[in-house]
Amino acid sequence: MKLWKKILLGAVVVVLALGGYLFVSVRSLEVEQLTDDLFVLRGLGGNTAVLGTSAGAVVVDTMTLPLQGTRIRELASELTGKDTVLVINTHYHLDHTHGNPAFEPGTRVISTERTLSHLQTLDADFWAGDAARLLPNETFADRQRLQVGGKTLDLYHPGRGHTDGDLVVVFVDEAVLHTGDLLFNGHYPNIDLEAGGTIEAWSATLDKVAAMAFDRVIPGHGPTTDRAGIAQFQDFLRQLWDIGQAAAASGASKEETQASTALTADAGYEPIRFFSVSLGLDRPFVLRRAWEEATGNFTRQN
Numbered sequence: 193m194k195l196w197k198k199i200l201l202g203a204v205v206v207v208l209a210l211g212g213y214l215f216v217s218v219r220s221l222e223v224e225q226l227t228d229d230l231f232v233l234r235g236l237g238g239n240t241a242v243l244g245t246s247a248g249a250v251v252v253d254t255m256t257l258p259l260q261g262t263r264i265r266e267l268a269s270e271l272t273g274k275d276t277v278l279v280i281n282t283h284y285h286l287d288h289t290h291g292n293p294a295f296e297p298g299t300r301v302i303s304t305e306r307t308l309s310h311l312q313t314l315d316a317d318f319w320a321g322d323a324a325r326l327l328p329n330e331t332f333a334d335r336q337r338l339q340v341g342g343k344t345l346d347l348y349h350p351g352r353g354h355t356d357g358d359l360v361v362v363f364v365d366e367a368v369l370h371t372g373d374l375l376f377n378g379h380y381p382n383i384d385l386e387a388g389g390t391i392e393a394w395s396a397t398l399d400k401v402a403a404m405a406f407d408r409v410i411p412g413h414g415p416t417t418d419r420a421g422i423a424q425f426q427d428f429l430r431q432l433w434d435i436g437q438a439a440a441a442s443g444a445s446k447e448e449t450q451a452s453t454a455l456t457a458d459a460g461y462e463p464i465r466f467f468s469v470s471l472g473l474d475r476p477f478v479l480r481r482a483w484e485e486a487t488g489n490f491t492r493q494n
């Protein structure tokens with residue numbers, strides 16, 4: 193074989209191996225069992241919850257890729273013995289919604305009204321065509337109590353924070369809360385000012401969540417926690433907002449604010465990584481967002 197052919201063949205093998213590795217890695221989800229009927233799935237994207245009920249499985253959030261949605265759907269059937277009858281999207285971000293199209297068209301899909309509006313405007317390209325069949329087909333503004341196959345779920349939009357449309361879910365019978373991205377546990381949060389998110393109001397929004405009845409907490413990202421995890425994240429948010437306000441009051445530049453050493457409540461926080469590549473949610477990012485919100489240097493998109 194000629195040398196160039198060997199090199200070309202080698203390159204093809206490497207690309208195929210990498211592609212296969214990526215495919216297997218993205219599909220392989222970690223499963224944590226919280227109660228007899230409640231599971232957390234972890235992979236590239238936000239944490240997914242799967243609840244078994246006598247009527248079928250309930251899935252909260254569907255990660256980043258339709259390929260992952262397919263795996264979530266398979267796991268939901270394996271873990272609960274039933275097909276998925278309800279998908280709940282905590283908010284519009286792609287790492288919580290882009291697995292939706294893997295579910296059966298006609299499946300009940302619930303979000304807040306704001307989230308549906310954001311999906312249709314801020315992420316309209318993805319939700320065109322066939323994917324639109326798995327957009328939320330049932331929405332609410334503030335609160336909704338659901339009875340599904342003998343289980344009770346409380347859905348609640350407590351106010352603005354990560355975006356202006358996030359919902360949280362309490363699995364009442366399991367005493368478990370899924371916060372969506374209103375809580376990042378041990379990670380720097382995304383702060384979507386353009387979609388109505390706010391550092392300023394976020395901590396007070398979490399006070400309303402903390403008033404609900406639950407013991408354990410599934411965050412949007414990071415390991416399962418409890419009320420202490422929410423309180424720690426509130427400390428972080430309040431400190432971050434103080435820094436933003438101080439910067440706005442003193443006329444500090446964005447760069448000066450990003451170099452601030454006043455932020456200490458992020459001790460131990462890690463940027464979210466994929467194959468050890470940071471996705472940009474890090475300390476300079478949250479400090480920049482604080483400066484932008486406090487000084488009004490951002491544009492609301494919808």
Ligand SMILES: [Zn+2]
Nearest residue numbers: 283285373382
């Ligand atoms: Zn998010």
